[in-house]
Amino acid sequence: MRDVVIVGAGFSGTMAAAELTRRGLSATIVEGGGRIGRGTAYSTTEAAHLLNVPAAKMSAWRDAPGDFVAAGHAPDAFAERRQFGAYLGRILDQAVAAGAVDIAPNRALSARREGEGWAVTLDDGRLIEAAALVLAQGNQPPAPMAVAAGIPLERFVNDPWRSGDAVKQVASSGGDALILGTGLTMVDMVLSLDAAGHGGRIVALSRRGQMPRAHAAYEPVVVEIEEVPLGNVLALWRWLRRRSRAGSWRAAVDALRPHSHAIWRSFDVGEQQRFLRHARPWWDVHRHRIAPRVAERLGALIGAGRLEVVAGRVRRIEQAGDELAVEIERRGAGKREGNQFAVVFNCTGPLGNMAQTRDPLLRQMIDDGLVAIHRLGMGIEVDAASRAGPGVWALGPLTKGVLWEIVAVPDIRGQVADVADDIAKELKS
Template structure:
């Protein structure tokens, strides 16, 4: 294998390119439609107040060098070492890693700005078509689409709302633009993206009311210093049994430790669970898992708590029933959880923070739509991403895996589940790089 094309230059794609070079693998072309590579949405659209959700000590991009990011911080931003660093700073770290890789081997890494709109089989290899008409030949293709934009929630007809009343993507524009102190904002969702939006609105000087609406009204918990703990036995696979087990462990070691000690088992538990158990987990436990597993920095938690105490942020459990346009904004009707009566709320803007989409059958991304049409990829059985093997090989409509058409990152959550955070994606990209570089046959650990 001589040439690998990587489509998507965010964290997953950029790290894949870096790892191919570190393993002395085939040359790579990294294709990114944005003007910046390595940062993606998470590390480029952030505000300085947006912090990483993981301490610096566990944010190394290199699995064989756990302290890499922390040493980089000590050199570049010593005041941040050992803390929850700003996401913009982490974007700088990734961009520098990628540039170092390209500078060290310019003949082996080409970074190309453009939009891939099609991938076509070509003998034993592939041809990638770009929007500008360029065709690129490659022996293998790696899809790294990152998180796809959220679906528009049911009950919202965006075309029926006045301009500026609905922000379909939380990162697509300045969501604070034009807001006044007496305005109210509705955020659909109460997870990590809602936290980011609340911090952003506050940093932009918005003094009005923010209402976050989600089905259960759950919000991310805060990190805290805990003593590491390990389990004596493997946790149950069945969802109800796992819940009972974690509750029992929480009484013994605290809920943070009880959740953290599942990390070595999570991927195996997901792989061992049948489709019924996975669906049960997604329907009944996912929201609880998300807020306890994906925590926020203490500083961020304190800020959110202060906004709630001041009445500037309200988190509501309920279901959106309908939305109608007003002269300036929208009228929201929702049913609070556990109640029959409908609550009405007038807002200047609705911000969609309902979470990234994963259903390929609903996506409008041109490349993914074309790959679906060609039968080269298919949705996973839960329709939360791209169906892949344990080796990250995409599975086509015929059920056959493609060893040279692979996918990385959050869109492979149907197979791996825990594949949204840096520690998980860095292992995945490392394993794929070893395979494509034939390092897995000789036990090489890269450079």
């Protein structure tokens, strides 16, 4: 029997296994999506997909901040994401070679308490027993969109991380592509289409038509938590605007980064909802920036008329022969316009409400009261030590309701190290 069973082998699960190994604990890591040691973000094979964080900040280890740079990347470079995947894969290989970690290439279907520990059932019928359970399952795939009901999945690609041959097919047919969403996932999709030689038109559409901003050099500033208004979204917003006007908005946004968990926790539910409704669209595009090279490429595609970014909504999608007839209402236009597209990609983001999860393990654990849905539906409830219940911890985007900024490597690596400490303390006491 291993000490810990970890579900999910993306960044969170892989680093949990590696950190536990360092503390003398053993783990079985269960990965059902074929992305062992890579996860959703780093399993891309596309060279054009770059990290959106400079190498200097991308070490997988909290206590070795220069580790990714030491692996051969210039500190200020935005490396290819597949290179980060290879780096993460090597860390997992080392943990496996040391004999402390084994991998089950399976989907975890259910978990039940057995004494003080856990028994996890896999999709091949095996049972994995361990003293502790770590849930590292990342974001949930998007829910089906009502507007696309009845449209075949090869024409309406609902999960951009499982797009099959859709990119290749539209690139070879030369048809136009509609991308719903204008955030980081849209950026990935445009780069994939571009790299595949797609020559048609791409329309990227979201309510506000806001795209991620680009990284650029700025003079960083240090802000103490006492200087930041807590508990009130409007006050925080005014503070951000004042600081942005006084210097650089990048410096103002990034200065909040060390305090993001404290700021989020200082909001009551109403303020958190206010932030998500009004501030999030601005926050996302300014906080999660893209590599300058990526921004230049997008700018070139827009300049050449191949990419159009539209603020508006899709009102109707219908199959029309080999294509899709799509009615779009541009923001403020008050009337619909008809368009034809060969394919539509849903890049609006992962599932927003955990109550709708179709993951069998999470579904069963929620239904059996072993973990609880976060009050805003964003992932599951955890305490300050990332415990979701007795003997079960959660990592990464699964904990975003409680921590909010827990999607990027610099945030998750700290959480992973803390959880490994907590598990070691519990299992060794």
